[in-house]
Amino acid sequence: MTRYVITRLFGAFAVLVVVSVVVFSLLHLAPGDPAVIIAGADADQATVDRIRSDLGLDRSLTAQYFDWVRQLCTGHLGTSYTLGQPISSLIAQRLPGTLQLTVAATLVMTVFGLLTGVVLATTRSRVLRWVIDQLSTLSLALPPFVSGVVLIFFFAVLWRVLPSGGDASLLDTPASSIRRLILPAVAMALPAIPVVARLLATEIRRNLDQEYVLTALAKGAGRRRITWRHVLPNSLGPAVLELAIRIGHLLGGAVVAEAIFARAGLGSLLVQAVQTRDYRLAQVLLLLAIAAAIVIQLLSELLIARMDPRVRLGGKA
Amino acid sequence: MDRPLIAPISRRTLLGGAFAAATGLLAACSDSPTPSGSTGATTLRIGTPSDVLLGSIQRFQAHNQPLRRTIFDYLVDKNPDGSYRAALATKWEWNAQNTSLVLKLREDVTFHTGRAFGADDVVASIKQATAEGSGVQAAQLLKRASGVNKTGPHEVTVTFDKPFTGYLDALAMLPIIDSETFAQLKDGKQVVGTGPFKWQSWTPGSKFDLVRYDNCWRGKANFETLAFSIIPDAQAMLAAMRSGSLDLALRMIARDADSLKSDNRFTVSSTVGYEMYVGVNVKVKPFDDIRVRQAVAYSLDRARIADQVYKGFATPSSVPWDESTPGITKQQIASYGYDVAKAKALLQEAGAVGTEVSISALAAEPTYKSIQDIVQYGLDQIGFKVKPVSYDAAQFPQHVQAGDFPGLWITDVALTSMGQLTSLLTANPLTVGKNTSNFAAPEYATLVEAVTSAQTDEQRAGTSTKLTDYLLQQAFHNSIAQAKTPMVGVKGLTGVSADLTLAIDLTQAKLSA
Numbered sequence: 001m002t003r004y005v006i007t008r009l010f011g012a013f014a015v016l017v018v019v020s021v022v023v024f025s026l027l028h029l030a031p032g033d034p035a036v037i038i039a040g041a042d043a044d045q046a047t048v049d050r051i052r053s054d055l056g057l058d059r060s061l062t063a064q065y066f067d068w069v070r071q072l073c074t075g076h077l078g079t080s081y082t083l084g085q086p087i088s089s090l091i092a093q094r095l096p097g098t099l100q101l102t103v104a105a106t107l108v109m110t111v112f113g114l115l116t117g118v119v120l121a122t123t124r125s126r127v128l129r130w131v132i133d134q135l136s137t138l139s140l141a142l143p144p145f146v147s148g149v150v151l152i153f154f155f156a157v158l159w160r161v162l163p164s165g166g167d168a169s170l171l172d173t174p175a176s177s178i179r180r181l182i183l184p185a186v187a188m189a190l191p192a193i194p195v196v197a198r199l200l201a202t203e204i205r206r207n208l209d210q211e212y213v214l215t216a217l218a219k220g221a222g223r224r225r226i227t228w229r230h231v232l233p234n235s236l237g238p239a240v241l242e243l244a245i246r247i248g249h250l251l252g253g254a255v256v257a258e259a260i261f262a263r264a265g266l267g268s269l270l271v272q273a274v275q276t277r278d279y280r281l282a283q284v285l286l287l288l289a290i291a292a293a294i295v296i297q298l299l300s301e302l303l304i305a306r307m308d309p310r311v312r313l314g315g316k317a
Numbered sequence: 318m319d320r321p322l323i324a325p326i327s328r329r330t331l332l333g334g335a336f337a338a339a340t341g342l343l344a345a346c347s348d349s350p351t352p353s354g355s356t357g358a359t360t361l362r363i364g365t366p367s368d369v370l371l372g373s374i375q376r377f378q379a380h381n382q383p384l385r386r387t388i389f390d391y392l393v394d395k396n397p398d399g400s401y402r403a404a405l406a407t408k409w410e411w412n413a414q415n416t417s418l419v420l421k422l423r424e425d426v427t428f429h430t431g432r433a434f435g436a437d438d439v440v441a442s443i444k445q446a447t448a449e450g451s452g453v454q455a456a457q458l459l460k461r462a463s464g465v466n467k468t469g470p471h472e473v474t475v476t477f478d479k480p481f482t483g484y485l486d487a488l489a490m491l492p493i494i495d496s497e498t499f500a501q502l503k504d505g506k507q508v509v510g511t512g513p514f515k516w517q518s519w520t521p522g523s524k525f526d527l528v529r530y531d532n533c534w535r536g537k538a539n540f541e542t543l544a545f546s547i548i549p550d551a552q553a554m555l556a557a558m559r560s561g562s563l564d565l566a567l568r569m570i571a572r573d574a575d576s577l578k579s580d581n582r583f584t585v586s587s588t589v590g591y592e593m594y595v596g597v598n599v600k601v602k603p604f605d606d607i608r609v610r611q612a613v614a615y616s617l618d619r620a621r622i623a624d625q626v627y628k629g630f631a632t633p634s635s636v637p638w639d640e641s642t643p644g645i646t647k648q649q650i651a652s653y654g655y656d657v658a659k660a661k662a663l664l665q666e667a668g669a670v671g672t673e674v675s676i677s678a679l680a681a682e683p684t685y686k687s688i689q690d691i692v693q694y695g696l697d698q699i700g701f702k703v704k705p706v707s708y709d710a711a712q713f714p715q716h717v718q719a720g721d722f723p724g725l726w727i728t729d730v731a732l733t734s735m736g737q738l739t740s741l742l743t744a745n746p747l748t749v750g751k752n753t754s755n756f757a758a759p760e761y762a763t764l765v766e767a768v769t770s771a772q773t774d775e776q777r778a779g780t781s782t783k784l785t786d787y788l789l790q791q792a793f794h795n796s797i798a799q800a801k802t803p804m805v806g807v808k809g810l811t812g813v814s815a816d817l818t819l820a821i822d823l824t825q826a827k828l829s830a
Contacts, residue, residue, distance in 0.1 A: 030711075031711070031712050031715075032709065032711025032712045032715060033711070033715050034711070036711075036714050036715045036718055037710070037711055037714060038370075038372070038373070039452045039718075040373070040376055040378055040452060040714065041713075041714035041717035041718055041728075041745060042452075042454055042717075042718075042743060042744055042745045043452040043718060044452075045718075046449060046450050047450040047451065047452035048718065049450070050449065050450030051450070051452075080521075082370070083368070083521040083522070084371065084372055084503040084504040084505070085504055085505070085521055090521060090522075093520050093521070093523070094522075094523075149552060149556075152556045152560070153556075156556060156559075156560035156562075157556060157559045157560050160560060160561065163560065163562055164553070164556040164557050164559070164560035164562055165548075165553055165556065165557060165562070166546060166557070166562060167523070259549065259550040259553065260550060260552065260553055261553065262546065262547075262548040262550065262553040262554075262557060264520060264522055264523030264524070264547075268522060268549075269522055272368075272522055272549075275681075275709065275710050275711060276710070276711060277711045
C-alpha cells in the first residue's frame, strides 16, 4: 500500500504541474484586464498602463509564469491585485468557512444518504418506499440554487427560525455559527443524498444474495448483526466512492451556496477573483481546489481498501 | 422469499431517529435571528453588494459608497440646487476675475489618529488625486488649477490661468485623506479620515466594521458600530432584509426594492441618480450616418424601461443631465419619444434597413440585461437585425475605456448628479478628444469649452442649451433615463442620507419605535 500511495503522490504532483500551466494559460488568455477593472471604466490609458506595470502584467507570460512558480516553491503565494492583501491571509480567512460548510454538508449527505439507503433496502413498507422515492426524485431535481431559495423562504423569511445566511465564528459564537450552517449544508447535500442512498440500497440487495449471508444465518447469527456487521460494510464501496466524488463537488457547489447564503468562503473568493481577473488569487485557489480533489480521491480509495478486504490497492487482487 | 433476509429498520428506530433529528434542529434554531429594527440598538447592520476598493478611495466608485462619507470628509458639499455648503472648508472666496480661490479651513478637526487637520492635508490630497495615473475622476477638474498652495495653517489658495468656477465641484467629490497613513490604506491596515466613524476590521469580500469616532467635528454619531455585510447576490440581499438579518440594504436592485414597498416593515427610498444610456460607436457602419443614430434614439422606449425595469426609480429622459441643470428645457428632455414610424423612415432614408447591429451589455447586471431586451425589441421593430452581446464585469469596462464596442452598448454614467461639467470632463462616454463613441467634431469641442468656461448663471444656461441641442442632434450618446439607486431600511430607521456622489451619510441615523 505504501508503494501505491507514493506512486499516486508522484502522479498527483505531475497533475498539479500540468494543471498550473493550464490554469495560468486559461486565465491569462481570457479576455479582460485586471488593470482596467482596478482603474475603472473612466480611467485614461496612462492610469491603466501604470497599474499594469505595478502588477507586473507588462512582462511576458512565460516570465510571469516562472515568477509565480518560483514564488510558490518558496512558500509565497503573492498578493491579491484587487484586494491588496496577501493571498495566504485571504485563504486563511476564508478556509474555515468553506471547511465548515463542506464538513456540515458531508455530514448531512453521509448520515441521511446511508440511513435512507439502508431503509430503502430493508423496508417492507411500500408506502415508505414510495415516499422515499418521491422525495429522492424531488431532491435530485432541485439544484442548490433552487432548494437554497426555497429553504430560505420557509425557514428564514416565513417561519424566521434560522438566519437567511451570513457566517459567524465557530469558536466565538458556536450556536450562531451552527445555525447559519444548517440551511446551506442541507441545500448542498440534498442532490447527493438520493444518489448515495440508491447506490447503497442496490449494493445491499446484491449482497443479500451472497452465500456468506446465508452461511451467517445458518450459523445462527442475528439479523441485525448480519446487517450492520457484514452486509453494510461490504456494500459501502460504491457509496463511499460516490461520497468522495460528491465531496469534491461540494467544494465547487460551495460557490453557489456561498452566493445564495451570503457566506464568505473560498468559493465566493474564487468567483470574485475570476470576475476581476485577479490572476494570482484565482490561480492559487484553482490549484488548491484540484489538490484537495486529488487528496480526497486518494483518501477514499484507501478507505475502501480498509473497509473491504477484497479490494487490494496497486492492482493486486 | 416472503421476508427479507436481514432485519428491516424498525418503526421504533425510524421514529426515534426522526425525533432526535427534529430535537437537534429545534435546539439549533432556538436562538432565532435578532429581530430587525430593535429600538436603541447600538449596531446598524448594513448590506452592501460589493466590497470596498481601498486603493481607489478618492475615485468615484460605487464600491466605496459606504466609506466616503462615514470615514472621510470633503472640503465642501454640493446641494441639489447647485449651491455649496461648508464642510472641512468654512469659507471659499473667488477673486473678481475668478482666477484665485481662497479656502478657509476648520480649525477644530482631527484625524482618527488624533493628528490635527490642516492646509498640508488639503494640498497632499489634491496632489495625490492629480498624480499621474491616479485615475481619480475629480482630477480632470482639479488639473485646471495652475497652483495649489498653503497660505496659512488653515488656508489654501488655488490659482488658475483661466477662470474655472467648476473647481468647487471637484472639491465636493474629493475625500480628504491622511497623508501620513495613505500608503497603508490599500491593504486596510490604516484607513484614516476625519469622519464620524473609524475603520475597525475588514474580512475582504465578506464584511467590514466601522466604529464611532467620538471626537468628530460633525458631532457624535448615534450608532456605535456600523456592521457592513458584503452580499453580492441580489436574492441573498433581499432574503437577508426580509428575514431581519439587516437594518439597511444599499444599492438594492429596483425590482427587489419595489417588492418591499408594500411590506410595512420597511421603508424604501432612493439616493440621487445616474444616467442610463445607449452608446453608439460612430466608427462602426452604419452608425457613421447621423440618420441611423437618430433612428436608434427614436427606437428607445424610455417610458417602458423606466416603468418595467426601474419600477419608478427612474425618470425617462433624452438628455444626459439632471433636469435641474441650467438651460435644460422640458422639450429637450422629451425630444426623442418612442416613434417607430419616424425611426423606420430615417433608417429607410439611410438605406440601413436589415443591417445587422450588435447591442452589448454587462451580463452580470440584471437591470442592464432587462434594458438590453427592451432596446433589442425596439431596434427589431424599426428594421435592424439585432445581435445581443454580453460581456462580464472584467471585459465591459475594457471596451468602455478602449471605445471598441462593435456597435451599440448599454451602460450608465455615474456622477451626473454632480452636474453637467463633471460629466463632460470626467465620464469617458462624453469627453472631448477621446470618448467611448469615438465621436470627434470641432463644434463639440467648442460647445464643451463654452460650458466649461461659463462664468455667470446666464452664460451657463445658454451654453448648456446649445450643447444639449447638439448632443441630441448628433445622437451618439442616447440617454434613456435618469435613474436612482434604491435604498431599503427597516421601519423606524431615520437619518440615513446620501450626497450627490451617492456616498452614504449615517451620522444622524437612528432606530426608533
